[in-house]
Amino acid sequence: MNELGDALDSTTWSEDMLWAVAMSDLAVFLLDGDGKLLHSNDAARVLAMRLHPNEVHPDPAMLLSYVPEQGWQIAVRDGRWIGEAPTTQPGLVLEIKAFAGRDRGRCRRFAVMSDISVRSAREGELRRRHDELQSTYDRLASAQEQLLQSEKMASIGQLAAGVAHEINNPIGYVHSNLGTLQEYVGALLALLDGYNTALQSDEPTVSRPLLRKLRDRLDVDFIVGDLPKLLEESREGIERVTKIVQDLKEFSHVERDEPMRPSDLRKGLESTLNIVWNDLKYKARIDKHYDEVPLVECYLSEINQVFMNLLINAGQAIADRGLITLAMGTEGDEVWVSVGDDGVGIPEEVQARIFDPFYTTKPIGRGTGLGLAIAYRIVAKHHGRIDVSSRPGAGSTFRVVLPIAQPVLSRPRK
Ligand SMILES: Nc1ncnc2c1ncn2[C@@H]1O[C@H](COP(=O)(O)OP(=O)(O)O)[C@@H](O)[C@H]1O
Ligand SMILES: [Mg+2]
Numbered sequence: 428m429n430e431l432g433d434a435l436d437s438t439t440w441s442e443d444m445l446w447a448v449a450m451s452d453l454a455v456f457l458l459d460g461d462g463k464l465l466h467s468n469d470a471a472r473v474l475a476m477r478l479h480p481n482e483v484h485p486d487p488a489m490l491l492s493y494v495p496e497q498g499w500q501i502a503v504r505d506g507r508w509i510g511e512a513p514t515t516q517p518g519l520v521l522e523i524k525a526f527a528g529r530d531r532g533r534c535r536r537f538a539v540m541s542d543i544s545v546r547s548a549r550e551g552e553l554r555r556r557h558d559e560l561q562s563t564y565d566r567l568a569s570a571q572e573q574l575l576q577s578e579k580m581a582s583i584g585q586l587a588a589g590v591a592h593e594i595n596n597p598i599g600y601v602h603s604n605l606g607t608l609q610e611y612v613g614a615l616l617a618l619l620d621g622y623n624t625a626l627q628s629d630e631p632t633v634s635r636p637l638l639r640k641l642r643d644r645l646d647v648d649f650i651v652g653d654l655p656k657l658l659e660e661s662r663e664g665i666e667r668v669t670k671i672v673q674d675l676k677e678f679s680h681v682e683r684d685e686p687m688r689p690s691d692l693r694k695g696l697e698s699t700l701n702i703v704w705n706d707l708k709y710k711a712r713i714d715k716h717y718d719e720v721p722l723v724e725c726y727l728s729e730i731n732q733v734f735m736n737l738l739i740n741a742g743q744a745i746a747d748r749g750l751i752t753l754a755m756g757t758e759g760d761e762v763w764v765s766v767g768d769d770g771v772g773i774p775e776e777v778q779a780r781i782f783d784p785f786y787t788t789k790p791i792g793r794g795t796g797l798g799l800a801i802a803y804r805i806v807a808k809h810h811g812r813i814d815v816s817s818r819p820g821a822g823s824t825f826r827v828v829l830p831i832a833q834p835v836l837s838r839p840r841k
Contacts, residue, residue, distance in 0.1 A: 460534025597664030674698035689722035736798035744770025767824035
């Protein structure tokens with residue numbers, strides 16, 4: 428201790444303290460107020476040897492270069508600074524604590540270093556795993572989003588043929604009506620011509636029998652009776668096409684990044700029914716029992732997808748001819764919508780599995796097993812629930828329950 432005492436001025440560093448420093452397995456450095464190294468312990472020498480393995484007696488003072496000037500400035504200002512520093516030795520990371528202060532009028536500095544390679548490696552590994560998990564999660568979320576979107580597009584594809592038929596039909600009769608109208612207009616113009624000629628003649632009354640004959644020949648009485656009907660029918664045809672196009676547009680609308688909106692579930696169910704109508708109309712009668720329901724905060728196009736999946740399943744459950752029952756109502760602060768059929772029904776042991784992705788009892792090409800899994804996911808995202816009651820041979824009823832307003836804290840951004 429004498430040797431130390433000389434160097435350090437034993438009046439200011441107690442022997443007890445120097446003994447503690449010597450015993451410490453942390454590398455300890457005692458400095459004067461200007462940053463000159465006065466003393467370091469054995470642990471500091473060991474650390475220096477690890478950092479400079481090629482030198483016989485590396486100077487522990489070299490380690491002080493790992494304390495940045497700014498670190499000392501902070502230590503002088505706040506009393507201490509703590510930092511980490513990578514070293515020239517691969518994988519060796521130092522934790523450094525630097526202290527500065529005054530004691531009995533004298534400025535002192537003091538630094539402690541320890542090897543935190545293990546901790547740092549563990550933290551690095553943890554961070555890497557966390558990043559990996561995060562990116563897997565992100566990929567999964569986007570794959571799920573894509574799956575949802577592609578299932579939607581696939582079902583649209585499936586329906587496209589039906590929809591094309593639905594559109595073709597009214598377009599067909601509007602087209603044929605236009606042909607008839609063209610004939611009628613020709614006849615009426617011919618009659619008008621006859622009237623004009625009569626008007627311009629000096630003796631209009633003479634033309635009367637002629638005009639009467641013309642009228643009979645052109646079948647004007649029939650035309651006058653038929654015309655309003657033709658026009659009305661054509662207008663209905665065009666309106667039907669417009670409606671189908673509108674429903675399709677609404678159905679395929681992607682609400683990404685938009686907030687949920689208060690939406691009319693009845694309108695959603697009706698327009699979805701309109702889209703799948705071609706698949707159902709030869710099989711099922713539709714019974715509707717709608718109560719008045721309030722607007723429901725949701726992504727309507729996604730809820731429409733749920734309705735569509737349920738309607739398609741109901742149709743597929745009916746072998747020949749049957750009844751699909753649609754109903755909706757309010758219960759407390761929730762709205763429920765049910766889609767029921769009198770089809771094959773679902774055996775009890777199967778009921779537990781129908782919401783699993785890829786579970787299907789249908790032949791390849793007809794079933795993907797995704798319809799109900801997607802419906803389940805969409806409804807869960809809306810903080811609602813979906814359940815089924817079914818009796819084999821008697822039919823099934825699916826019930827979707829949605830909160831009218833989304834819980835405030837969890838209003839999700841997609
Ligand atoms: N309305 C229903 N009636 C009878 N079985 C149904 C009904 N809806 C769903 N299922 C059963 O649940 C399974 C999964 O349905 P879903 O997820 O829509 O997939 P997919 O219709 O492609 O098979 C169906 O294969 C069928 O066995
Ligand atoms: Mg299905």
